[in-house]
Amino acid sequence: MKRLLTATAxxxxxxxxxxxxxxxxxxxxxxxxxxxLLAKFEKETGIKVTVTDYDSxxxxxxxxxxxxxxxxxxxxxxxxxxxFAEKGLTVPLDLAKLPNHGNxxxxxxxxxWDEGRKNSIPWQWGSVGISVNTDVYKGDxxxxxxxxxxxxxxxxxxxxVPEMQDIIGLATRYHGGEYCSEDLExxxxxxxxxxxxxPNWIAMDYxxxxxxTNGDWAASVNWNGSSMRIRLDNDKVVYGYPKxxxxxxxxxxxxxxxxxxxxxxxxxxxxxxxxxxAAMISNFARYANGVAGSTEFMDPVMASAPEVVIPAxxxxxxxxxxTCNEKSREYMTAIWTELMK
Amino acid sequence: xxxxxxxxxxIPGFATIAMLAFVALxxxxxxxxxxxxxxxxSMSNWGDLTLNWYAKAWANExxxxxxxxxxxxxxxxxxxxxxxxxxxALGTTRRKAFKGQTxxxxxxxxxxxxxxxxxxxxxxILFGLIKTVTGVHGLGYLILAHSAFCIPFAYLPIRARLExxxxxxxxxxxxxxxxxWHTFRRVTLPLLxxxxxxxAMLAFVxxxxxxxxxxFVKSAGQDTLPTYMLGQMRRQLTPEINAISAGLLALxxxxxxxxxxxxxxxx
Numbered sequence: 001m002k003r004l005l006t007a008t009a010x011x012x013x014x015x016x017x018x019x020x021x022x023x024x025x026x027x028x029x030x031x032x033x034x035x036x037l038l039a040k041f042e043k044e045t046g047i048k049v050t051v052t053d054y055d056s057x058x059x060x061x062x063x064x065x066x067x068x069x070x071x072x073x074x075x076x077x078x079x080x081x082x083x084f085a086e087k088g089l090t091v092p093l094d095l096a097k098l099p100n101h102g103n104x105x106x107x108x109x110x111x112x113w114d115e116g117r118k119n120s121i122p123w124q125w126g127s128v129g130i131s132v133n134t135d136v137y138k139g140d141x142x143x144x145x146x147x148x149x150x151x152x153x154x155x156x157x158x159x160x161v162p163e164m165q166d167i168i169g170l171a172t173r174y175h176g177g178e179y180c181s182e183d184l185e186x187x188x189x190x191x192x193x194x195x196x197x198x199p200n201w202i203a204m205d206y207x208x209x210x211x212x213t214n215g216d217w218a219a220s221v222n223w224n225g226s227s228m229r230i231r232l233d234n235d236k237v238v239y240g241y242p243k244x245x246x247x248x249x250x251x252x253x254x255x256x257x258x259x260x261x262x263x264x265x266x267x268x269x270x271x272x273x274x275x276x277x278a279a280m281i282s283n284f285a286r287y288a289n290g291v292a293g294s295t296e297f298m299d300p301v302m303a304s305a306p307e308v309v310i311p312a313x314x315x316x317x318x319x320x321x322x323t324c325n326e327k328s329r330e331y332m333t334a335i336w337t338e339l340m341k
Numbered sequence: 342x343x344x345x346x347x348x349x350x351x352i353p354g355f356a357t358i359a360m361l362a363f364v365a366l367x368x369x370x371x372x373x374x375x376x377x378x379x380x381x382x383s384m385s386n387w388g389d390l391t392l393n394w395y396a397k398a399w400a401n402e403x404x405x406x407x408x409x410x411x412x413x414x415x416x417x418x419x420x421x422x423x424x425x426x427x428x429x430a431l432g433t434t435r436r437k438a439f440k441g442q443t444x445x446x447x448x449x450x451x452x453x454x455x456x457x458x459x460x461x462x463x464x465x466i467l468f469g470l471i472k473t474v475t476g477v478h479g480l481g482y483l484i485l486a487h488s489a490f491c492i493p494f495a496y497l498p499i500r501a502r503l504e505x506x507x508x509x510x511x512x513x514x515x516x517x518x519x520x521x522w523h524t525f526r527r528v529t530l531p532l533l534x535x536x537x538x539x540x541a542m543l544a545f546v547x548x549x550x551x552x553x554x555x556x557f558v559k560s561a562g563q564d565t566l567p568t569y570m571l572g573q574m575r576r577q578l579t580p581e582i583n584a585i586s587a588g589l590l591a592l593x594x595x596x597x598x599x600x601x602x603x604x605x606x607x608x
Contacts (some may be wrong), residue, residue, distance in 0.1 A: 029572070055571050
């Protein structure tokens with residue numbers, strides 16, 4: 001009994017000692033951090049990085065808000081960067097400690113959710129579009145009509161991922177509305193289109209990488225990285241950038257207010273702003289990074305992929321959806337609930 | 342006692358239905374294990390037979406770390422919750438119902454009745470507060486959380502065993518001048534052992550499996566195996582996950598077999 005108590009006391013104390021010199025606690029999405037990157041970082045600086053996983057922005061936000069978490073860096077998605085900053089859970093970056101801050105690619109230096117990149121630095125970014133198997137459908141893949149008004153060849157063969165913000169966003173843009181629209185006319189059209197299109201969808205599920213590789217699905221609303229992986233297995237699959245407007249996403253690194261290892265955090269952020277290290281992240285996670293000049297260090301398969309490097313004619317249609325306010329979220333939730341019935 | 346005239350096993354088709362049920366339950370798991378030997382990443386193609394993924398999982402520091410942590414927490418939680426559950430069972434059974442007994446019963450079984458996410462968020466907020474105020478970090482919080490929700494799982498088998506026990510044995514011991522503590526140690530406890538072991542096993546497995554509560558209560562560097570696997574979901578799954586699952590399955594089966602053999606000498 002006494003041994004049990006001593007062991008428990010030791011365990012209670014032991015992990016607390018881990019936040020000492022030479023460590024860094026990174027709170028990141030699962031399977032998103034290259035082990036080689038961390039090994040290289042430890043070799044160069046002697047700082048050991050421990051990664052803890054989360055599976056959704058909401059979980060991360062809830063845990064950070066509850067306090068007592070022990071993390072130093074967190075990697076939220078675009079819309080959540082604003083939320084974290086506004087709630088005071090993170091601190092603005094001290095640019096004097098980030099000499100490599102200028103390495104951020106010019107197109108990502110000023111984003112709507114972080115002007116001048118004062119709160120976050122890019123980790124990975126991508127887009128949401130449509131993967132199409134050109135054996136089944138030979139028309140233009142660059143339109144949301146593929147899932148909102150499926151052509152005959154794709155009826156009953158196209159999947160739609162159950163991501164509320166992305167799908168309603170795509171549908172709103174399809175009808176000419178703005179993201180986070182509160183215009184009831186546009187929203188009614190969005191709802192009607194989605195409800196009418198739903199019987200033509202084969203599923204509302206994830207797993208396009210599997211299902212399109214083996215041919216179960218002929219098309220799917222999908223993330224660009226997943227589409228690239230499908231194409232590498234089955235070269236008939238192309239990635240369409242909806243011309244009516246498609247959402248971009250970006251995960252960025254932020255410094256938490258109650259971080260214990262602030263200097264180590266800056267060292268790490270500086271480290272990943274170097275092109276060759278940003279390329280390591282990309283090669284592992286298979287998405288684009290936001291650092292200029294990293295393409296030459298990236299895997300050639302990725303550097304030349306139209307899913308990763310957006311072709312010039314499609315760049316303009318890609319926007320970061322803003323954080324929607326209460327009212328528009330209510331509308332979106334209402335439409336989504338009805339759709340999911 | 343008269344033999345029951347109705348025996349479920351005698352219904353025609355019983356064996357077939359039982360087989361079908363087993364197959365339906367275990368086929369997905371079997372598929373998982375089979376594909377852990379697949380050299381192709383995608384489950385749609387079958388490549389060659391390989392042990393690569395097992396080697397990868399074995400070499401994966403995060404997996405090893407998470408596994409050890411899972412087992413440690415489960416071990417401690419099983420011991421603590423079984424001890425507490427035994428005391429609770431002894432206190433609430435085989436006696437005249439006292440005032441507030443139902444309330445005590447509800448409190449003990451609360452983790453079973455309340456949705457797990459509610460328990461998870463409540464614990465996260467509570468521990469977050471404590472951590473901020475005291476600055477004490479560590480695995481203890483996870484162990485506490487796991488012990489708490491494992492108590493009802495240990496409690497129920499022990500209670501069932503107690504209810505079925507013969508009270509006269511204890512009365513006989515008392516007649517023979519045995520003190521209550523002596524009676525407990527030499528008569529009640531040995532008779533109760535199968536129930537306690539069953540409760541401990543159940544508590545261990547439940548703690549090992551837990552995702553939701555651990556996901557919310559964990560802090561930096563405290564991934565357990567299930568939360569590690571949950572974190573992998575968002576990205577492309579490789580058969581490494583299959584290998585890890587197969588390993589966990591093998592461990593659980595081994596453990597259960599060992600316990601079954603150990604407790605086979607029945608009273």
